[in-house]
Amino acid sequence: MRSAFGVAEVRAAERAAMARGPEGALMRRAAAALAAECARLLGRVYGSRVTLLVGSGDNGGDALYAGARLARRGAGVTAVLLAPDRAHPGGLAALRAAGGRVVDGVDERDGRAEDAVAGARLVVDGIVGIGGRGGLRERAAHLVAAARTATVVAVDLPSGVDADTGEVRGEAVRADVTVTFGAYKPGLLVDPGRAYAGAVRLVDIGLDLPPERRALEALQYADVARLLPVPAGESDKYRRGVVGVVAGSARYPGAAVLCVAGALHGGAGAVRYAGPAADAVIARFPEALVSAGPPSKAGRVQAWAVGPGLGDDEDRLLDVLDADVPVLIDADGLRLADERRVRARRAPTLLTPHAGEAAALLGVDRARVESARLAAVRELAARYDATVLLKGSTTLVADAEGPVRVNPTGTAWLATAGSGDVLSGLAGSLLAAGLAARDAGSVAAYLHGLAARHAADGAPVAAQDVAEAVPAAWRDVRG
Numbered sequence: 001m002r003s004a005f006g007v008a009e010v011r012a013a014e015r016a017a018m019a020r021g022p023e024g025a026l027m028r029r030a031a032a033a034l035a036a037e038c039a040r041l042l043g044r045v046y047g048s049r050v051t052l053l054v055g056s057g058d059n060g061g062d063a064l065y066a067g068a069r070l071a072r073r074g075a076g077v078t079a080v081l082l083a084p085d086r087a088h089p090g091g092l093a094a095l096r097a098a099g100g101r102v103v104d105g106v107d108e109r110d111g112r113a114e115d116a117v118a119g120a121r122l123v124v125d126g127i128v129g130i131g132g133r134g135g136l137r138e139r140a141a142h143l144v145a146a147a148r149t150a151t152v153v154a155v156d157l158p159s160g161v162d163a164d165t166g167e168v169r170g171e172a173v174r175a176d177v178t179v180t181f182g183a184y185k186p187g188l189l190v191d192p193g194r195a196y197a198g199a200v201r202l203v204d205i206g207l208d209l210p211p212e213r214r215a216l217e218a219l220q221y222a223d224v225a226r227l228l229p230v231p232a233g234e235s236d237k238y239r240r241g242v243v244g245v246v247a248g249s250a251r252y253p254g255a256a257v258l259c260v261a262g263a264l265h266g267g268a269g270a271v272r273y274a275g276p277a278a279d280a281v282i283a284r285f286p287e288a289l290v291s292a293g294p295p296s297k298a299g300r301v302q303a304w305a306v307g308p309g310l311g312d313d314e315d316r317l318l319d320v321l322d323a324d325v326p327v328l329i330d331a332d333g334l335r336l337a338d339e340r341r342v343r344a345r346r347a348p349t350l351l352t353p354h355a356g357e358a359a360a361l362l363g364v365d366r367a368r369v370e371s372a373r374l375a376a377v378r379e380l381a382a383r384y385d386a387t388v389l390l391k392g393s394t395t396l397v398a399d400a401e402g403p404v405r406v407n408p409t410g411t412a413w414l415a416t417a418g419s420g421d422v423l424s425g426l427a428g429s430l431l432a433a434g435l436a437a438r439d440a441g442s443v444a445a446y447l448h449g450l451a452a453r454h455a456a457d458g459a460p461v462a463a464q465d466v467a468e469a470v471p472a473a474w475r476d477v478r479g
């Protein structure tokens, strides 16, 4: 399990580490690791031109000490000071002692700062780190834009990205690599911040961060392998759980087929379809148990997935919401579901909105959800007293209990019509197989992302290909 910690936690751990001393050890460790990563990226350090963008805090200090190390190895290092009178004094002295150059970044008259950035092979973003507020300021943004062909390495996090939420208000540095110290910050794992961070390298500088204080967590292979349902010895299909699917309509039979496709690969012993697209489903999946009547008369299930392509069939949705089993609500089901009815359910509920559906449920515009995904998923989970899987460039899973889960396998290919139907079937099946709602959502998103990579393999992917690639994703995880 990969964890991320908020700024307050990191600061507390830094204070404790600094109290243990010796003075400046943390910054030296950070700078040594930062310099090593820069050297790796440069390949040849001697004679390479490196430019440091230096802010007014310790983030700039890291950049200066790392620059001094590179200068001692023969790199031509220039520090462009964005706050000349407040740059880290120790770092400045170290850079000067190593033969580095210092340029006033605020003075726009002679263009020396722009030239230093434009002529660099590698630019180190030491403008702000976890002390940053808001986006890049105008002068900084102008200088960052001059780094046209250089490799950009962000110190601790890309300046302009909110460390706790990944929000970018205005402009931010687009880094090729971010070298982050002590712990991942949520803003490095959640979009839009994740997209600005590039490849993230975590450096251990000896911070003690208690796992129970983590803000975010991401499943790794081993976690998913542990959570995947395995057929018991004498497994009969009912022991592995039956998942019910209520999806599709005369107008949208395809959503039912895709949702059942996902459900068939989710580990439940059988899939029961109850809806108006029974003919389309049975034609595609002879193993599905189909009925056209109300879900409550369709036979026992251990979980329902309801909503894709449902249209305005409120009766079927209400019938499912009354069931005393875990229910996944997606797509039209989210549009039709009443907040009070969902809150009143005793059995677990898993909502799987994309950003647009989340925005409608929250009564805000979509851009607000896209820019503040963590806040949106937490707000929805609290409002509906449910587990919420917020689909998108970074899929998040939140509930009232633990830290928010971020899915590490997401890929842009998933923005394909119908792939959400596959995901809800997959997650519903994992619910029926006995996984808790937050695990069913996280494992489904993880497998779904892996399956999309398999199916896409660099080409555009159709939702059915994703469903058919889920077994390959299971095999990846099972090893």
Ligand SMILES: NC(=O)C1=CN([C@@H]2O[C@H](COP(=O)(O)OP(=O)(O)OC[C@H]3O[C@@H](n4cnc5c(N)ncnc54)[C@H](O)[C@@H]3O)[C@@H](O)[C@H]2O)[C@H](O)CC1
Pocket: 014, 018, 026, 027, 030, 055, 056, 057, 058, 059, 060, 062, 127, 128, 129, 130, 131, 132, 133, 134, 135, 136, 137, 140, 155, 156, 157, 160, 181, 205
């Ligand atoms: N503390 C330690 O032992 C270690 C710290 N590390 C590095 O230090 C930064 C955090 O340093 P801090 O001085 O607290 O804050 P920052 O350098 O991130 O910036 C604060 C500084 O920047 C100004 N500021 C705020 N917002 C902006 C903005 N949008 N544009 C420009 N300037 C801004 C603010 O006024 C302050 O003056 C941490 O990220 C690490 O990089 C070491 O790595 C580990 C040890």
Ligand SMILES: [K+]
Pocket: 059, 125, 126, 127, 128, 129, 154, 155, 156, 157, 158, 159
């Ligand atoms: K930075």
